[in-house]
Amino acid sequence: MKNRTIALLGAACFVSGAFVARVADDKLSVSILQDAQKVLGLHFTDTQLDSTVSELEELRESYEVIRKQNLPNSVPPALMFNPIPVGYTFPTGKSAFEAERPQNVKLPKKREELAFYTIPQLAELVRTQQITSEELTTFFLDRLKKYGPTLEAVTTLTEELALQQARQADREIKAGKYKGMLHGIPFGVKDLLATRKYKTTWGATPYKDQLIDEDATVVQRLQDAGGVLVAKLTLGALAMGDVWYGGKTRSPWDISKGSSGSSAGSAAAVAAGLLPYAIGTETLGSIVSPSTATGTTGLRPTYGRVSRHGAMALSWSMDKIGPIARSAEDCAIVFNAIYGPDGKDQSVYDVPFNYNQSINPKKLRVGYLKDDFAKDYGFKQNDQAALDALQQAGVELVPLSLPDLPASDLLLTISVEGAAAFDELTRSGRDSLLVAQHKNAWPNIFRTARFIPAVEYLQAQRVRTLLVQQMEEKLQEVDVYISPSFASSNLVVTNLTGHPCVVVPTGFQKNGMPTTITFMGKLFGEAELLRFAQFYQSITPHEEQHPSMNFSKKKKS
Structure with missing residues (x-):
């Protein structure tokens, strides 16, 4: 903030x-x-x-x-944010999900190469029984044990559970009961998602021994798809930044630098090949920012797409859950397993996700934030190269601007809702246990929020209604649009309106750190958005770049 x-x-x-x-x-x-x-x-x-x-x-x-x-964090307010503009028509009609299945995938001679295989590649190896889920799970557990401490990316290894789930997956696959591309594939979750029998720490000292003995809906759905939970991953304390009670999560590209946050461990673990994919959350940049710092591909879905049952609440009207993975198609595969109502989170809409090969990316209407791209910034050449690549591939880009409303002034929303979610922590004085105690850290933000008028909070939400409506009008002529990932105006506006985005790598800065660009979608337009991002990745090589993992030459700061 x-x-x-x-x-x-x-x-x-x-x-x-x-x-x-x-x-x-x-x-x-x-x-x-x-x-x-x-x-x-x-x-x-x-x-x-x-x-x-x-x-x-x-x-x-x-x-x-x-x-x-008794108001635990899991109890939402009676008022719910409505991201639906007046006159909006929900997409209807459900078609079969279709991801590209790679052909002739073979087990690599160097087993280490598995660390950076995509979900479809790993899925084909498991489906054809070239490798068992148990072997694959052990492989990633070993990497988590080897590199996790250096990156400070793991709060808890769920090894016993993982091996049980992997063996169960192997039995099912051997019996011909194959569930799909996530069957037998290991994954990790940001440690604000509840898991049975394992601690859910929220990255914060006051909660580091907390046990919420249930599986969050997202965790349950991935396990129902045959997924193997191998780790709870770090987050900045109470979903801010990359500093948690055990240290600071690092970017595998340079461990002297943080991974950003708050989905710090999820992004760092995927970038380092410790996991094929992980679940993150975003309220204001917590998927976009760490994906940029680590060079991963991250999907922030539409608000109201994925159930937050079992997830720590920070801002009921802004929190969203999404995957961080190697590619846009990986994100689509994971999203297909987790989206939709569960009967527990009342904010979730029942809208189809029709991702398939019939969506022609070249026929999508594509906008770009011309004024933001015209600014002078350090990695502008990478963004320009991305735009050039799309144009050379036949994509026509049309200029677009955001609504002229004071979006940044509406961010008191997070402070007020966060202060309510952690009211007991503040009033008890246990907020002093949080590692970060500076002016812009949660303890002071929560205290400050107690002095924000209820009238002003509601007035801000009324302006937010205008923002939702004006964004709908702005996007009438496009299916997706492109923004620099650094553009805070776009990040703020679209987190407030609930629009989905995919952030994808575009290369590197002069200091060797990754850069990304952001593709934005219409409300519930994840299918078109992800297909467009997948198209971009099919004509560029950036998502195939991986860190050397040679940490001995670099020191933590």
Whole structure:
């Protein structure tokens, strides 16, 4: 979150909430309200303020009653964000999912090469029984043990469970009960997703021994598809950055640099070939940013596409779950297994995902954020090369601009909802246990958010409604559009409106770190979006580049 946003948050003060920190017997007065309204920018008279004192005292009593209710992080508010514009028509009609199945895949002579095989390649090896799921699982467990500590990417290895699931997959496949491309394939999940019998730490010291003895819907669905859970992966504490209670997750391209976050371990593990794919989450850049720092391909689905049941809540109206993998098609395969309603997360819509080879990427209408690409930035040549490659392949690019609304000022949404999700942590003082304690870290953000007026929060959501509607109007003439991954305006706007994106690698900076570009889709347009991203990757080699894994020459900072 930008420093400017934090400063804006600090400038706000909730007239009734401004007094919650006072002890119960500390009476309110007109003079206290006079001071409070100066911060708010209000100008009520002393007489008007005098009339509110008794009401605020009663409200404070209500706060105390509400605080005594049992409200675990898993309980959502009764109000839910609606990303659907007025007049929107949902896609209908479901067709069979179809991913490209590679031909003549052979087990490599050098077993290490398996580390960077795609899901379809590994799936073909498992399906044809050239390698067992147990052998493949052991291979990736060994890599996690070897490189995980250096990258600081793993909170928990689920080895016992993984081997059980792998052996079960082998029995099923041998019996002719093959479930599809994820059957017998190992995976990892960001450690804010609940798993039976294994801790779910949320990357934060106060919760590092927490056991939520259930499987999140996403975990369950991947296991139902035959997937093998091998690891819980690091996240920046409470889904911010790459610093967790055990250290700082590293990019395998340069371990002196962090992997960014908050899906830090998911991105680092996939980039390093410790896993074929992993699950991440995004509220404001937590899939896009670590995918950029590690050179992976990440999908942030439409808000309301994937159930968040069993996932830590940070912002109920902005949290999204998606895969980080080697390619856009890998992401499509994983997404196909996890999307759709589960009867538990009421925000999920029942909309088909019709990814198949009948979608012609060259016939899609493609926009690009012309003004953002015109700016001067360090890896501009990589973005330009990506645009050139698409144009040379026959894609026509049309200029596009985003709505002219103050989107960054709406980011108080995350602060307010996050403060509610972790209210008990803040009031108990246990927020002091979090590693990060600087001005822009969660403890101060959550405290600051207690002083944001409920009225201002709701006004922000009303502006957000305008943003949703205007984005729909902007995208009437395109099916997908392209943005620089660095463009914070696009990242902010589309996380607020709930639009999907795929971030894909485009090469490297002069310092050897990866760069990416972002492809954006329409609401529930993941099929077209992923096909377009897959097309780009079919005409460029960037997703095939991998780190050397020679960490001995580099030191952590």
